Amino acid sequence: MGERSxxxxxxxxxxxARRNRAGMAIAxxxxxxxxxAGVAWATMRDGGGTDATRTxxxxxxxxxxxxxxxxxxxxxxxxSTDTTSSGTASSDGASSDSxxxxxxxxxxxxxxxxxxxxxxxxxxxxxxxTHWNQHTSAQRGVNAGTMPVAKAKATWAASKKNGDQEVxxxxxxxxxxxxxxxxCASQDIPQACRDRASKVAGxxxxxQPIAADWSSxxxxxxxxEHAEFGSYLKSWMSLVNRxxxxxxxxxxxxxxxxxxxxxxx
Numbered sequence: 001m002g003e004r005s006x007x008x009x010x011x012x013x014x015x016x017a018r019r020n021r022a023g024m025a026i027a028x029x030x031x032x033x034x035x036x037a038g039v040a041w042a043t044m045r046d047g048g049g050t051d052a053t054r055t056x057x058x059x060x061x062x063x064x065x066x067x068x069x070x071x072x073x074x075x076x077x078x079x080s081t082d083t084t085s086s087g088t089a090s091s092d093g094a095s096s097d098s099x100x101x102x103x104x105x106x107x108x109x110x111x112x113x114x115x116x117x118x119x120x121x122x123x124x125x126x127x128x129x130t131h132w133n134q135h136t137s138a139q140r141g142v143n144a145g146t147m148p149v150a151k152a153k154a155t156w157a158a159s160k161k162n163g164d165q166e167v168x169x170x171x172x173x174x175x176x177x178x179x180x181x182x183x184c185a186s187q188d189i190p191q192a193c194r195d196r197a198s199k200v201a202g203x204x205x206x207x208q209p210i211a212a213d214w215s216s217x218x219x220x221x222x223x224x225e226h227a228e229f230g231s232y233l234k235s236w237m238s239l240v241n242r243x244x245x246x247x248x249x250x251x252x253x254x255x256x257x258x259x260x261x262x263x264x265x
Contacts, residue, residue, distance in 0.1 A: 109265040110183025111193045117173075117180040118200035122257065124170040125207035129250055131159040131166065132214045136243040139236070163218045170211050177204070193263035199256050206253040210246050213239050 138155040141147025147155075183189070184197035217239055224232050 107183055107186055107188055108190060108193060108263075110181060111189045111197060112183075112263055112265045114177075114180050114183050115193065115197050115200055115263055117177040118197070118204060121170065121173040121177050122200060122203045122207070122254075124166065124173045125203065125211065125250070127162070127166045128170060128211050128214050129207060129247060131163065132210055132243065133247050134159040135214075135217070136240045139240045143240075160218060160221065163214065167211065167215045167218065174204075190263065192261035196257075196260045196263045199253070199260040202253040203250070203257050206246070206250040210243075210250055213243070213246070 134155055138147055138152040138159075142149055142152045182197075184194050217236065220227070220232065220235065
């Protein structure tokens with residue numbers, strides 16, 4: 001019994017020892033597994049952190065920072081901005097050019113209108129200056145003895161026949177011209193138009209005193225029977241003597257207009 005008890009105790013001790021070793025092995029395995037899981041978890045956290053950090057960096061790059069993806073985003077953004085800027089500049093330039101063209105066209109049209117109104121006045125001055133020249137030249141011919149009085153009287157009658165209508169037409173055209181805005185003063189107007197406008201104005205300036213003299217004498221002739229002869233003759237001879245100089249100035253201005261460049265809108 002004593003021996004049997006001793007063997008049983010030794011078996012139990014051996015079994016306990018094996019159990020203890022098995023328990024230690026399991027514990028070690030658990031430790032190893034636990035460590036691996038810890039490393040894996042740590043790795044996952046580090047990886048997640050790295051990815052999150054990379055995403056942030058890339059996002060920053062997209063806003064203008066570093067990183068390949070950010071550069072691409074930035075480049076795309078800049079390209080879009082550049083394209084938009086270019087499109088806006090192009091649109092603004094086209095709008096500006098269009099506006100300038102419209103303004104220039106409008107200005108030229110206004111200048112053409114002014115020129116045409118002036119040319120209408122100039123047209124009425126042709127018969128006035130022609131008949132005034134004939135009327136005053138006849139008197140100078142009588143004074144010089146180169147024209148018989150009878151021929152002079154026939155010339156006077158013929159030259160004054162339509163005088164009132166001529167003066168009326170001149171005044172109507174001049175009024176219209178005065179009401180037409182001067183659209184030829186701007187430097188944006190073509191030079192040819194400005195030159196022609198200047199020549200038209202020159203004719204009108206030179207023709208105005210002639211038209212005034214002709215109108216004045218037409219009125220005087222209607223009342224000469226009731227006028228004091230000496231006063232009438234003095235006034236008439238004053239008109240006759242200054243007519244050549246005024247007519248010469250008009251002829252010069254008319255010649256300049258004839259050679260002036262044309263102007264169209």
